[in-house]
Amino acid sequence: MPEVKLVNVTKRYGRIIANDHINLTIKDGEYVSVIGPSGCGKTTLIKSIAGIIKPDEGEIYIDGRLVNDLPIEERGVGYVFQNIALFPHMTVWDNVVYGPKVRCLPPEETRALALEMLEMIKLSARSDAYPSELSGGTQQKTAVARALISRARLLLLDEPLGALDVKVRTELRYELRRLVKDLKLTALHVTHDQEEAMSISDRVVVMRKGRIVEAGSPIDLYLRPKNIFTANFVGEANFLRGIVVQINGENSVIEIRGGLKLVAESKGWKVGDPVVVAFRPEFASIEMKEHLNRLSGKIVDVLYSGSIIRIIIELDNGDRVVVKKALRFEEPQFKTGEKITINIPPQNILVYPYPKEGLERALALE
Ligand SMILES: Nc1ncnc2c1ncn2[C@@H]1O[C@H](COP(=O)(O)OP(=O)(O)O)[C@@H](O)[C@H]1O
Numbered sequence: 001m002p003e004v005k006l007v008n009v010t011k012r013y014g015r016i017i018a019n020d021h022i023n024l025t026i027k028d029g030e031y032v033s034v035i036g037p038s039g040c041g042k043t044t045l046i047k048s049i050a051g052i053i054k055p056d057e058g059e060i061y062i063d064g065r066l067v068n069d070l071p072i073e074e075r076g077v078g079y080v081f082q083n084i085a086l087f088p089h090m091t092v093w094d095n096v097v098y099g100p101k102v103r104c105l106p107p108e109e110t111r112a113l114a115l116e117m118l119e120m121i122k123l124s125a126r127s128d129a130y131p132s133e134l135s136g137g138t139q140q141k142t143a144v145a146r147a148l149i150s151r152a153r154l155l156l157l158d159e160p161l162g163a164l165d166v167k168v169r170t171e172l173r174y175e176l177r178r179l180v181k182d183l184k185l186t187a188l189h190v191t192h193d194q195e196e197a198m199s200i201s202d203r204v205v206v207m208r209k210g211r212i213v214e215a216g217s218p219i220d221l222y223l224r225p226k227n228i229f230t231a232n233f234v235g236e237a238n239f240l241r242g243i244v245v246q247i248n249g250e251n252s253v254i255e256i257r258g259g260l261k262l263v264a265e266s267k268g269w270k271v272g273d274p275v276v277v278a279f280r281p282e283f284a285s286i287e288m289k290e291h292l293n294r295l296s297g298k299i300v301d302v303l304y305s306g307s308i309i310r311i312i313i314e315l316d317n318g319d320r321v322v323v324k325k326a327l328r329f330e331e332p333q334f335k336t337g338e339k340i341t342i343n344i345p346p347q348n349i350l351v352y353p354y355p356k357e358g359l360e361r362a363l364a365l366e
């Protein structure tokens with residue numbers, strides 16, 4: 001169960017800073033995901049830990065040992081790529097035993113290890129199959145077995161489920177987590193799928209433009225994102241510009257466009273501060289149990305996706321927000337053009353300083 005520690009890890013490609021002073025500790029036995037938009041430096045980070053690329057600056061420690069100059073084979077890592085990278089002309093068995101064979105392990109030992117790996121991923125019955133005869137999910141499981149046969153205690157996964165169908169992807173998530181926990185491995189899992197990261201990990205690290213924006217447990221990142229970029233990237237959120245107009249103890253009152261006022265359970269502001277208020281679409285209610293924070297408008301669109309209804313509302317002040325509700329049989333239909341009032345409990349309103357670069361650029365994925 002190795003601990004991984006990165007200190008100021010920096011990697012440049014010409015003028016691009018792919019990793020910009022990354023500081024991160026992954027604890028023994030922890031399942032950590034790294035998420036962020038495409039090009040933010042996730043693969044560079046994982047390859048630096050694996051030893052495939054060498055950072056320009058900074059130190060990487062595995063189990064307290066500086067590994068900057070240690071080759072990949074000596075780092076005790078198992079690495080699974082995004083693009084399924086099995087040898088197509090070899091069976092599952094031959095793919096799995098490839099590493100030990102190259103390292104000239106005694107055949108009996110190799111055989112015992114391979115049997116154990118195949119048992120672990122429940123593929124013993126398919127050991128004679130070729131990759132082309134397997135589903136994408138099974139191929140990726142084989143890749144995991146191949147990565148772990150070297151007795152790696154640190155599993156590095158770079159978008160391991162990215163090439164798979166949604167349904168398979170969802171199932172394999174839980175299998176990966178179970179495997180890591182059962183074998184007491186430490187895992188670093190890179191993905192651009194925030195839902196995957198949230199459901200699989202003990203801790204999620206959000207990256208943007210080569211830097212770590214924020215790290216935390218899935219629930220903290222969802223409920224209390226410290227950074228406005230996280231609020232947007234992890235889950236869905238509505239954003240409204242405003243000005244702090246009053247402070248009431250633990251609460252702040254924020255005036256948004258059109259003179260509407262919202263009370264937020266948020267401290268540390270001064271009257272006059274330009275801010276952005278954010279709330280998750282599912283935390284706005286249309287049951288109107290509270291008098292506070294009522295916003296009215298009209299429904300401009302209703303979108304159904306599985307068990308969720310998304311109601312797009314144009315508020316009376318012209319701002320647009322999305323409200324999510326669970327789909328239930330007995331509930332009234334929401335119709336485009338109808339008037340609607342929503343209210344948002346003060347504890348569910350997040351407040352951020354208005355970004356210097358403007359809201360759009362602060363949230364941009366590029
Ligand atoms: N070998 C390389 N040569 C030049 N630029 C690279 C190379 N590898 C990555 N980059 C650049 O570094 C940045 C980070 O890339 P990468 O780590 O692959 O991001 P991610 O995995 O998050 O999509 C990108 O701008 C990418 O174009």
Ligand SMILES: [Mg+2]
Binds near residue numbers: 042
């Ligand atoms: Mg990548």
